[in-house]
Every structure is written in C-alpha cells, then in structure tokens.
Amino acid sequence: MIDGQTLHDEIRTLALERNAVILAHNYQRGEVQDVADFVGDSLGLARQAAATEANVIVFAGVHFMAETAKILSPDKTVLMPEPRAGCPMADMMSAADLAVWRDQNPGVPVVTYVNSTAEVKALTDVCVTSANAVAVVRALDAKRILFGPDRNLAHWVGRSLPGVEVIPWDGYCPIHDQVTVEQVLEAKQRHPGAEVVAHPECRPEVVDIADAVLSTSQMLAYAAGSSAEELIVVTEAGLLHGLAKAAPGKRFVNLSPEMLCPNMKVTTIEKVRDCLLDLTGAIEVAEDTRVRALAAVERMVAIG
Numbered sequence: 596m597i598d599g600q601t602l603h604d605e606i607r608t609l610a611l612e613r614n615a616v617i618l619a620h621n622y623q624r625g626e627v628q629d630v631a632d633f634v635g636d637s638l639g640l641a642r643q644a645a646a647t648e649a650n651v652i653v654f655a656g657v658h659f660m661a662e663t664a665k666i667l668s669p670d671k672t673v674l675m676p677e678p679r680a681g682c683p684m685a686d687m688m689s690a691a692d693l694a695v696w697r698d699q700n701p702g703v704p705v706v707t708y709v710n711s712t713a714e715v716k717a718l719t720d721v722c723v724t725s726a727n728a729v730a731v732v733r734a735l736d737a738k739r740i741l742f743g744p745d746r747n748l749a750h751w752v753g754r755s756l757p758g759v760e761v762i763p764w765d766g767y768c769p770i771h772d773q774v775t776v777e778q779v780l781e782a783k784q785r786h787p788g789a790e791v792v793a794h795p796e797c798r799p800e801v802v803d804i805a806d807a808v809l810s811t812s813q814m815l816a817y818a819a820g821s822s823a824e825e826l827i828v829v830t831e832a833g834l835l836h837g838l839a840k841a842a843p844g845k846r847f848v849n850l851s852p853e854m855l856c857p858n859m860k861v862t863t864i865e866k867v868r869d870c871l872l873d874l875t876g877a878i879e880v881a882e883d884t885r886v887r888a889l890a891a892v893e894r895m896v897a898i899g
C-alpha cells in the first residue's frame with residue numbers, strides 16, 4: 596500500500612505534467628482537500644474554474660459543480676475523479692418541471708440555486724449560490740421570483756428580503772434538511788457560550804436560532820474572525836477540516852455524525868490520482884444548453 600505522502604507527491608507531479616489544476620469543495624475528505632490547488636465553496640470554485648490557465652480542471656466535488664466549471668470554461672478538460680458523485684437536491688427539479696412552472700408564472704424571474712443541472716440553468720434567468728443568493732436577488736429588484744430547487748434557501752432569501760415574494764420549489768438537501776431545532780438546542784446546552792453557524796440549506800426554524808447563516812467558505816472566514824472560542828457547526832462534517840486550519844485556536848462541535856454527504860465522500864485521493872493518470876471522467880455539456888446556462892451563471896458572477 597502506498598503511504599499518504601507518496602500519493603500526495605505523485606498527484607502533485609502528475610498535475611504539473613498534465614498542466615492540471617485541482618479544485619476541491621470544502622466537504623471533501625481531508626486528504627483530498629490537502630492535495631488540491633484550491634479549496635472552496637461553490638462560488639469560489641466557479642470563480643477559480645473561470646480564471647484558471649490550466650488545460651485540465653480536476654474537480655473533486657459533486658456533478659453540478661464540475662458541470663458549472665465546464666459551462667464557464669468549455670475549452671478546458673473538466674474531469675471528475677468520481678463522476679457518479681451527484682447531488683440529490685439537484686435532481687429534485689428537472690428541466691421539464693421548471694419549464695411547466697415557468698409557463699404557469701409568466702413574467703416572474705426564475706432564480707436557480709447552482710445545485711441544479713445544466714438543463715435547468717439553461718431555463719433560468721439568474722443563478723445563485725449560498726454565498727450570494729440574497730445579494731443577487733436584491734440586485735434583481737423584482738417583487739416576486741420563482742426560486743428552486745431548495746425550499747430552505749428560498750425561505751432564507753425571502754426572510755432576508757421582506758419586500759420580495761419568493762415562491763419556492765419543493766426541493767431540499769437531505770443532509771441539512773434533517774437537522775432539528777432540538778438537536779441544536781441540545782448542542783447549545785452542552786456547549787454554553789458556543790456560537791451556532793448554520794448553512795442556509797437548513798430548515799427555517801434551525802436557521803432562526805443560528806448566530807450566523809453562511810456558505811461554507813463564509814463559515815471559515817467567520818470562525819477565524821469570531822471572538823467565540825467554540826462554534827457549533829451546522830453543516831456537512833467535511834468543513835471541520837478547513838475550520839481547524841482557518842481558526843486553529845478554536846473548538847468546533849459537529850452537530851451530528853449524520854451530517855455526512857455520501858456523494859462528497861465517494862471521491863478518494865486514489866481516484867484523484869487515477870483520473871490524472873488516465874485523464875478519465877470528462878464532463879460534457881451540450882453546446883446549446885451550455886450557452887444558455889452560461890448566461891444565467893455569468894449574470895450571477897457579475898452581481899456577486
């Protein structure tokens with residue numbers, strides 16, 4: 596068996612030989628995050644994918660993230676070490692669903708969370724991520740919007756912008772939506788004085804009792820700047836790896852061992868090496884879909 600350091604070094608050498616950049620989401624396994632050139636949230640990684648000069652983008656994340664990279668950088672080879680890594684929420688709204696919903700609400704702007712397929716993005720006016728959803732919808736200056744697929748992020752946007760009627764699609768993240776108020780209150784009782792940071796994919800009643808509602812990378816910055824010595828982290832457990840690096844003196848409490856996204860964990864460091872060796876796992880998007888999806892993603896990037 597090859598030891599971790601050898602594998603790490605092999606991957607870095609291969610990345611150099613292939614002129615590849617390795618992008619990893621904040622929920623990836625620690626050793627995958629450590630071998631990446633950039634680790635970030637959906638927005639940060641999309642920006643990296645758009646800006647890179649590498650020929651190859653190895654995307655350690657889930658399918659919609661790699662697809663967004665391909666939408667932004669069609670001339671690059673975008674590889675997923677484990678192409679079967681999907682996002683169940685993204686599959687909760689199909690393009691056919693959205694087309695019907697849009698036709699039922701003529702003239703109402705369609706705002707879509709990036710956790711969606713390229714086909715859905717292609718029917719969208721503007722995309723958002725958890726980091727910029729409120730800012731992008733504010734900039735739209737609309738009275739009513741359709742928002743999918745995440746009903747919880749839709750609620751968070753509506754709560755943050757009282758003048759906007761946010762009509763939600765009924766999708767959700769199985770990992771974040773399962774969190775209950777009781778779990779958070781119990782954690783607060785066990786850790787008095789700790790601050791609660793929650794992802795906006797959590798249910799409204801959970802978000803209501805959080806001290807801060809943030810994207811994954813925003814949580815890293817918040818933890819580093821917070822005066823609290825202990826934080827209760829209400830998001831996927833992979834973030835704890837980055838939190839320990841971002842704020843080494845602090846204590847982080849993972850709300851529950853069930854906060855694990857299996858799709859984020861199927862990518863292993865061995866699979867990163869194999870995909871660089873064989874250049875397998877290429878992500879493709881049909882050109883007409885890509886061009887329409889790009890308009891929605893670019894509108895988002897321009898605003899926030």
Ligand code: 13P
Binds near residue numbers: 635637768794796
């Ligand atoms: P972030 O963009 O905040 O990293 O969130 C992505 C995601 O899939 C959360 O479940």
Ligand code: SF4
Binds near residue numbers: 657681683768
């Ligand atoms: Fe999708 Fe939830 Fe996993 Fe994020 S944590 S990739 S929203 S299933």
